[in-house]
Amino acid sequence: MEKVIHGTRIVLKKGDITEEDCDAIVNAANSSLMGGGGVDGAIHKKGGRIIHEECLRIRKEEYPQGLPEGEAVITRGGNLKARFVIHTVGPVWRGGNVGEGDLLFNCYMNSLMIALRNGFSCIAFPAISTGAFGYPLREAAKTAFSAIRQFLEKNNGKIKEIRMVLYTDEAFRIFSQVFSEFF
Numbered sequence: 001m002e003k004v005i006h007g008t009r010i011v012l013k014k015g016d017i018t019e020e021d022c023d024a025i026v027n028a029a030n031s032s033l034m035g036g037g038g039v040d041g042a043i044h045k046k047g048g049r050i051i052h053e054e055c056l057r058i059r060k061e062e063y064p065q066g067l068p069e070g071e072a073v074i075t076r077g078g079n080l081k082a083r084f085v086i087h088t089v090g091p092v093w094r095g096g097n098v099g100e101g102d103l104l105f106n107c108y109m110n111s112l113m114i115a116l117r118n119g120f121s122c123i124a125f126p127a128i129s130t131g132a133f134g135y136p137l138r139e140a141a142k143t144a145f146s147a148i149r150q151f152l153e154k155n156n157g158k159i160k161e162i163r164m165v166l167y168t169d170e171a172f173r174i175f176s177q178v179f180s181e182f183f
């Protein structure tokens with residue numbers, strides 16, 4: 001499923017984000033930046049040592065207390081097809097009334113701004129927070145697409161392609177539904 005919005009191609013696909021050949025893939029990390037399960041574990045495993053080493057340096061020099069929710073940082077991609085990984089920390093779902101929406105919005109917006117600053121033409125996102133962090137898929141999709149839409153309104157055509165890479169059938173189905181409501 002895909003559509004061109006304000007000069008940017010938005011692609012929704014089912015798949016494993018570690019196989020994507022964009023300039024950067026986004027990692028749904030935790031604030032330690034030291035890896036974990038889910039997509040984070042898969043990215044660190046396939047990308048290798050370089051990612052871990054650069055995350056250690058970022059922790060030491062920039063975020064000794066850990067990367068806050070909603071923020072994003074960039075490392076090289078190591079052995080991945082993507083040359084870079086943008087690590088962002090999604091919010092843990094606590095019912096939806098304690099600012100989760102704003103934090104998740106910031107994850108997408110801050111990651112897109114890093115891609116823009118680096119002149120990337122393609123960035124791929126997983127469904128941040130919808131696994132271990134328990135964010136409902138429909139709510140997550142609405143927030144993802146409203147951040148993408150807002151970004152494109154201000155920065156039309158500067159990034160050529162934004163991919164949403166959904167791992168499960170259910171995530172793909174729900175993100176596709178919300179996508180057609182949005183665009």
Ligand code: AR6
Nearest residue numbers: 016017028030036037038039040126129130131132133167
């Ligand atoms: N490619 C694309 N999507 C994937 C992949 C993959 N290879 N693997 C899983 N997903 P999660 P979170 C989907 O749990 O909810 C980690 O331990 C998955 O189906 O990876 O943000 C971190 O270290 C789900 O839809 O991330 C943190 O501690 C989505 O990616 C914590 O989990 C996000 O699921 C972060 O939790």
